[in-house]
Amino acid sequence: MTTVEPRLEPGDVLVDPAPRVSDPEAGRRSRKKQRTRDDLIAAGDYLFATQGFDATTTTDIAERADVSQRTLFRHFPTKESLLYGDLDDTRLQLRESLASRPADEPILVSVRESMLSLAEDFERHRDRRLLQARLAASSPAVSAYSRAVVQFSWEREIIAAVAARLGVDPLKDPRPEVVAGAAMSAVRIAMRQWTVSGGTLDFMTLNAAALESIASLSDLG
């Protein structure tokens, strides 16, 4: 599994200057835990960006975050999950966006609008999403994880929402999954176009254009 690793230009932003808010409600213990978690993500982002995903060792990352490798794996189940540490946030945001659409709205419109809320997420975490996309383009392991874990988790949210709206069982009626599959393909195209543009193009616009094509599918007869 040989891999071409990315070489970032010196000007590129490497890490999200994350807010590091650390809910002041919680005690010192959970704050410290959150702190090491943040440190690990930052260390991973930096090393992945500078050396590439495959060339970076989990031991490297742990050392840079000044913790043991064992601690890294207590916070993240896999090396890939370290790169997509905010997966759950994005997924839940998508879920809420889907749930908040009016019930009388056409389903394709609901899906489209919700996917656009995902675009907002991309612009809010621009650097990180670009890094993830670039690493996915250069490392098969990351690419596979993105498809099989990240995107799949989004797809499930769409399937559940569409099935609920239609009032059908998604294991029997194929439409929820087919809609979700089409929508995910649209998002992938938008992501790819956005990535090759280096994040300069407007993700929202790209995503909207791709999603438009779903409704016109039947023209292909």
Next chain:
Amino acid sequence: MTTVEPRLEPGDVLVDPAPRVSDPEAGRRSRKKQRTRDDLIAAGDYLFATQGFDATTTTDIAERADVSQRTLFRHFPTKESLLYGDLDDTRLQLRESLASRPADEPILVSVRESMLSLAEDFERHRDRRLLQARLAASSPAVSAYSRAVVQFSWEREIIAAVAARLGVDPLKDPRPEVVAGAAMSAVRIAMRQWTVSGGTLDFMTLNAAALESIASLSDLG
């Protein structure tokens, strides 16, 4: 990554009684090579079916095929690829099927008919496809491989064919990928329904029904 491993009933067929044809044209050397390859696949199928994917070691498989572990990895790049050893056959068959559709046929019909040719493959290798599907349902590693490698390779064939038919660049026009995504979702549903039925339902029928829903997507507005 804890995994529930499948327990097959004694009556279940474990291995494809593969033809083991070994092109008589070739010499003894390539015949022996093909033979060890077949042995490895058979050993893998048997152990995966009886012990589950994760619980089976590549060393186990190699020993059962009476070769060294190193030889296993000379024939197959990963443990997963051993389970999907015939991936290329299926992919190329899909490609040919897509290429053989008349140029004046509506695109959705071409895609649908080609996916049905994929259904023939499923019935031809019924036991193996069932085993793969069951293992994918029980092991995240297999499931991820199926999505990110196997199904993705099919998806690329559809994208290329549809883009060629439309005469567009699939990196710019989203329609080829969206069609492919919808078609792959349909196939996934059919596979799942077929699997839970234990392979008793007619895959062709399931697949056709799921593919039908693509054209009616715009009804969801």
Next chain:
DNA sequence: GTACATTATGTCAGTCGCTGACATTCGTCA
């Protein structure tokens, strides 16, 4: 504030997928 329970972390040894390097065997072909 002292004592006890919890929890995050470190350390260490080990498994398993996978690879490079080198030696050996065996089919092929002149």
Next chain:
DNA sequence: TGACGAATGTCAGCGACTGACATAATGTAC
């Protein structure tokens, strides 16, 4: 037959990940 090359075996090693146990920091009850 003898030389060449392809397939395999052997061995050592890397890297992701895990279980077990010890330790230290934190939270809590009194």
